[in-house]
Amino acid sequence: MKAVVMAGGEGSRLRPLTVGRPKPMVPIVSRPVMEHILLLLKRHGITDIVVTLQYMAGVIQSYFGDGSQLGMRIEYTVEDVPLGTAGSVKQAQHLLTETFVVISGDALTDYDITSIVEQHRKRGAMATLTLARVSNPLEYGVVITNDDGTVRQFLEKPSWSEVFSDTVNTGIYVLEPKVLNYCPTSQSFDFSQDLFPILMRNGDPIYGHVAEGYWCDVGNLEEYARATRDVLEGRVQVTPVGRDMGNGIWMGERVDVAPDARLVGPLWLGDEVKIGPGAEIIGPSVLRDNVIVDRWATIDHSILWRSCYAGERSEVRGALLCKQVSAKSNTVIFEGAVVGDNCTIEEGAIIRANVKIWPNKQVEAGATVSSSIIYGQQGRRLLFGRNGVTGLANIDMTPEFAAKLGAAYGATLPIHSTVAVNRDLYRTSRMVKRGIVSGLSSAGINVHDLTSLPLPAARYFTQVSRALGAAHVRVSLNDSRMIDVKLIDKNGRDADRALERKVEGLFFREDFRRAQVDEIGLITYAPEAEWRYREGFMKAVDAEAVAISTPHLVIDYGQGATASMLPGLLNQLGCKVVALNAGVEDNRLAQAAIDPLESLKQLQAITAALPTDLGVGMEMSGERISLVDGQGRVVPPMTALATVTSLVLQAASAGVQAGGPSPVVAVPVTAPSILETIAERYGGTILRTKANSQAIMTAAAGENVVLAGDGEGGLIFPQFQPSFDGMFAVAKLLELLAIQGTSLGAVVSSLPRYYQSTTSVTCAWEAKGKVMRMLNENYRSQRGRHIDGIRIELGDEWVLVLPDADRPLFHIVAEARSEQAAKLLAEKYALVVNGLQR
Numbered sequence: 001m002k003a004v005v006m007a008g009g010e011g012s013r014l015r016p017l018t019v020g021r022p023k024p025m026v027p028i029v030s031r032p033v034m035e036h037i038l039l040l041l042k043r044h045g046i047t048d049i050v051v052t053l054q055y056m057a058g059v060i061q062s063y064f065g066d067g068s069q070l071g072m073r074i075e076y077t078v079e080d081v082p083l084g085t086a087g088s089v090k091q092a093q094h095l096l097t098e099t100f101v102v103i104s105g106d107a108l109t110d111y112d113i114t115s116i117v118e119q120h121r122k123r124g125a126m127a128t129l130t131l132a133r134v135s136n137p138l139e140y141g142v143v144i145t146n147d148d149g150t151v152r153q154f155l156e157k158p159s160w161s162e163v164f165s166d167t168v169n170t171g172i173y174v175l176e177p178k179v180l181n182y183c184p185t186s187q188s189f190d191f192s193q194d195l196f197p198i199l200m201r202n203g204d205p206i207y208g209h210v211a212e213g214y215w216c217d218v219g220n221l222e223e224y225a226r227a228t229r230d231v232l233e234g235r236v237q238v239t240p241v242g243r244d245m246g247n248g249i250w251m252g253e254r255v256d257v258a259p260d261a262r263l264v265g266p267l268w269l270g271d272e273v274k275i276g277p278g279a280e281i282i283g284p285s286v287l288r289d290n291v292i293v294d295r296w297a298t299i300d301h302s303i304l305w306r307s308c309y310a311g312e313r314s315e316v317r318g319a320l321l322c323k324q325v326s327a328k329s330n331t332v333i334f335e336g337a338v339v340g341d342n343c344t345i346e347e348g349a350i351i352r353a354n355v356k357i358w359p360n361k362q363v364e365a366g367a368t369v370s371s372s373i374i375y376g377q378q379g380r381r382l383l384f385g386r387n388g389v390t391g392l393a394n395i396d397m398t399p400e401f402a403a404k405l406g407a408a409y410g411a412t413l414p415i416h417s418t419v420a421v422n423r424d425l426y427r428t429s430r431m432v433k434r435g436i437v438s439g440l441s442s443a444g445i446n447v448h449d450l451t452s453l454p455l456p457a458a459r460y461f462t463q464v465s466r467a468l469g470a471a472h473v474r475v476s477l478n479d480s481r482m483i484d485v486k487l488i489d490k491n492g493r494d495a496d497r498a499l500e501r502k503v504e505g506l507f508f509r510e511d512f513r514r515a516q517v518d519e520i521g522l523i524t525y526a527p528e529a530e531w532r533y534r535e536g537f538m539k540a541v542d543a544e545a546v547a548i549s550t551p552h553l554v555i556d557y558g559q560g561a562t563a564s565m566l567p568g569l570l571n572q573l574g575c576k577v578v579a580l581n582a583g584v585e586d587n588r589l590a591q592a593a594i595d596p597l598e599s600l601k602q603l604q605a606i607t608a609a610l611p612t613d614l615g616v617g618m619e620m621s622g623e624r625i626s627l628v629d630g631q632g633r634v635v636p637p638m639t640a641l642a643t644v645t646s647l648v649l650q651a652a653s654a655g656v657q658a659g660g661p662s663p664v665v666a667v668p669v670t671a672p673s674i675l676e677t678i679a680e681r682y683g684g685t686i687l688r689t690k691a692n693s694q695a696i697m698t699a700a701a702g703e704n705v706v707l708a709g710d711g712e713g714g715l716i717f718p719q720f721q722p723s724f725d726g727m728f729a730v731a732k733l734l735e736l737l738a739i740q741g742t743s744l745g746a747v748v749s750s751l752p753r754y755y756q757s758t759t760s761v762t763c764a765w766e767a768k769g770k771v772m773r774m775l776n777e778n779y780r781s782q783r784g785r786h787i788d789g790i791r792i793e794l795g796d797e798w799v800l801v802l803p804d805a806d807r808p809l810f811h812i813v814a815e816a817r818s819e820q821a822a823k824l825l826a827e828k829y830a831l832v833v834n835g836l837q838r
Contacts, residue, residue, distance in 0.1 A: 469490055
């Protein structure tokens with residue numbers, strides 16, 4: 001039997017370890033990770049190997065040669081351009097004439113390959129996928145199987161709401177040669193995304209096999225350190241790394257240890273390592289060949305590659321030193337620091353925790369390095385959350401951070417592209433915005449500075465201009481100490497996860513594009529942005545119908561930028577408005593925003609006391625609204641969505657009766673079932689989406705969609721723009737009420753009754769995948785359609801278990817026949833989720 005070892009990985013997330021070597025050549029203890037894989041195959045009797053290469057192919061070919069030194073036969077195929085996982089194996093098809101194994105050359109495992117092959121043959125499978133259960137499935141491909149092991153569904157790098165299992169694809173396959181007939185020649189083609197779905201559609205037998213043993217995708221620095229530690233501590237069975245000296249200490253040849261040096265295992269000391277008098281080496285630690293540790297130096301929980309030097313009284317604590325690093329006397333290198341190849345740390349220098357130093361750098365004597373040199377990696381694993389990039393003002397979200405973020409975003413776009421940049425009215429937002437503008441300009445991106453427009457106006461301008469995207473900076477709506485930075489695509493919608501991943505990768509690697517002097521981006525103002533929004537706004541609303549009804553309303557502007565635009569628009573519509581919090585005093589720019597609950601109480605009181613039709617509370621960014629009817633009663637956000645749905649579908653019903661297409665309203669999975677009842681009443685359709693802004697905005701751009709809403713005050717009227725716009729929502733609501741001759745309170749009263757209850761359950765990050773898998777398995781017969789989270793159907797009642805993307809918790813949403821029943825249902829499933837964590 002042959003095995004294909006895929007070894008084309010660049011390993012960008014492992015930088016600076018992979019600056020001078022491909023990912024499969026990164027050493028785990030005593031040998032490159034790919035050598036561990038080859039020796040595993042040899043232990044299972046597989047010695048005929050095909051290696052697929054792309055990045056720095058010569059390094060791998062030079063090291064392994066024809067495989068004879070390992071007692072193996074190795075052949076190579078080299079891709080000129082990346083062909084994807086299946087495409088790279090397709091290139092070796094002429095060498096594969098019988099059942100073969102595919103395995104990654106940059107993961108560490110001790111799986112029983114023989115057993116996996118036996119299972120494959122026993123089942124008569126066309127393809128067998130080796131699966132593992134992991135605590136955090138986000139960076140892997142989740143695979144869902146039926147009870148008999150047949151593969152049912154693939155999810156590639158899902159969000160938490162899509163994690164229906166903690167069972168992931170390890171990239172270890174047993175395949176029949178004819179599966180490669182499905183792969184096109186010389187084209188990028190992926191096993192999980194392209195080939196395996198074809199096999200499933202054709203009914204070819206494809207199975208998943210949950211393997212016992214150890215598997216680690218050595219994909220980032222944390223996983224690299226973990227894999228090294230696990231080898232030292234015996235958690236993974238590998239070919240012995242050297243001579244066992246007892247007490248967890250393993251040595252190569254000609255190791256010289258001073259009599260009074262202190263060694264505490266587990267340790268690997270490579271060939272010709274020298275440990276000086278009084279030195280301490282505390283495990284788990286690795287000192288590869290030719291490392292010298294001078295007198296009274298301390299190496300604690302660290303990895304030193306070959307030919308490193310730790311000077312007299314130096315300290316290396318929890319750090320990683322690549323090859324030929326010289327840390328002179330009295331230097332201190334702290335936990336999480338990584339020093340690249342051929343660096344010199346002069347006497348008395350200090351490298352702070354988590355600092356990354358790229359190869360061939362010199363740190364001056366006595367210097368304290370607290371940020372990465374040239375390149376770096378932040379401590380945070382994910383940059384983007386539900387509200388974009390978020391951090392404490394001038395602590396996390398500093399001008400330097402903002403400039404790096406702008407540079408990373410700019411590097412994803414073609415040079416000389418244009419990006420619009422906007423902010424709210426707060427002083428901290430202005431500071432961060434200027435940093436982002438600088439970063440974009442440095443990457444050769446032209447900037448349209450929109451100053452401080454309401455966010456919907458900035459979205460609209462991005463959509464109708466030639467900008468390829470936008471960035472909006474605001475004080476967080478939930479905490480005025482925090483700053484949010486939202487990235488927006490060219491259609492005015494929130495950036496999708498694909499773009500966020502690109503920006504994250506560039507940001508963490510600081511792999512920025514630096515434009516030449518004559519290509520630095522231009523920064524210009526865009527005064528036309530406001531009038532273009534006003535013009536489009538007035539064209540999209542029936543101004544005459546609103547003016548005839550002469551609506552009276554109270555609006556709380558929440559000291560937001562909408563106070564600069566909405567009054568003029570409402571005046572054009574003939575509205576009579578009582579304005580609250582319509583200005584922002586300069587001395588409040590850095591202070592806390594108005595308490596939304598207190599503002600809502602004030603809005604209720606004033607609306608009830610005056611002869612008004614309704615009251616509106618504007619979110620500070622202008623995207624969402626709160627509604628109060630003419631009697632001062634608050635309309636809950638989900639009820640407000642149902643109300644506007646009823647008005648919109650009733651207005652569209654004439655078109656349906658005339659034979660037109662069924663109007664569609666897009667709502668999140670958390671919305672109550674009365675929306676389907678309302679849609680059925682007027683011949684409309686409800687489209688359920690994931691419960692996040694980007695998904696709802698994407699759905700809003702779909703065919704025949706007349707309305708989208710998030711049930712949290714956000715409304716989208718796609719006829720104007722496919723993104724949340726509280727200002728236009730106010731005008732459209734007034735138009736619909738005027739045309740149908742009704743009031744907000746009357747429409748709310750006509751809605752069917754519904755009862756929902758929500759609660760949250762804390763859950764450790766590492767247990768989330770397990771909980772989702774067990775819910776998926778335990779409630780398989782009652783599962784609703786997979787959209788977001790896991791929905792459990794209970795007749796005319798339902799429960800949704802939704803993992804939070806940013807925090808270690810689950811949201812439980814329940815709908816039932818009564819308020820008490822909904823509450824009990826939510827509490828019951830909160831207990832279920834709690835129980836599944838144990």
